[in-house]
Amino acid sequence: MRLLLDENVPRPLHQVLTSFVLNHDIVHLLDLSGWSGTRDETLYPRAAAEGFHVVLTNDGRQMQRPREVAAIAASGLHRIEHPHKHPGLVGMGAAIATVAAGLPSALALLEESSGSRLITLRGVDPTLASRLRVTDPALNSPKFWPKSP
Numbered sequence: 551m552r553l554l555l556d557e558n559v560p561r562p563l564h565q566v567l568t569s570f571v572l573n574h575d576i577v578h579l580l581d582l583s584g585w586s587g588t589r590d591e592t593l594y595p596r597a598a599a600e601g602f603h604v605v606l607t608n609d610g611r612q613m614q615r616p617r618e619v620a621a622i623a624a625s626g627l628h629r630i631e632h633p634h635k636h637p638g639l640v641g642m643g644a645a646i647a648t649v650a651a652g653l654p655s656a657l658a659l660l661e662e663s664s665g666s667r668l669i670t671l672r673g674v675d676p677t678l679a680s681r682l683r684v685t686d687p688a689l690n691s692p693k694f695w696p697k698s699p
Contacts, residue, residue, distance in 0.1 A: 551657060554579060554597050556607040557586060559632075559645075566646050567653065574657060577602075590618045594625035604628040604660065606653075608645070613668070622668075628660050632671045640676045647674040 552575045555564055564578040579585050579593075588596065590612060597605055605622075610633040612618050622629055630653070634644045652671035660667055675681065687695050 551603045553604045554602040558608040563645055591621045594621045598625040598627050606630045628667045630669045634673050636676050644674050644676040
């Protein structure tokens with residue numbers, strides 16, 4: 551399959567994906583001459599005409615805009631969304647984790663589909679409470695933890 555990463559997809563994510571998603575052609579929109587700034591109503595038919603099968607985007611509101619939805623439907627392309635709104639390094643980590651965890655399964659599903667599919671990858675929650683478990687052994691000793699003198 552040929553995947554187009556929308557310009558709202560972080561460029562480092564492209565580097566990560568090309569290192570482990572080996573049987574697919576993954577292209578970032580910003581690497582295509584003259585594509586930057588292409589409106590979504592034009593992007594989807596253009597991507598279909600250029601032989602892409604999937605557009606990966608971070609635009610969570612796209613499916614709420616009637617002209618964009620019509621363009622996606624008319625293009626026949628698959629659309630994969632990886633919504634996240636976290637800034638900086640935390641946001642980059644959440645994007646990489648979400649896409650790395652979900653994209654291989656999504657692509658396998660798309661290879662067997664007989665028509666367009668719309669997929670939303672479920673986000674990895676980067677908040678401390680969901681990502682870390684911190685234990686203070688002085689307050690809650692793990693089994694076999696040595697006793698303090």
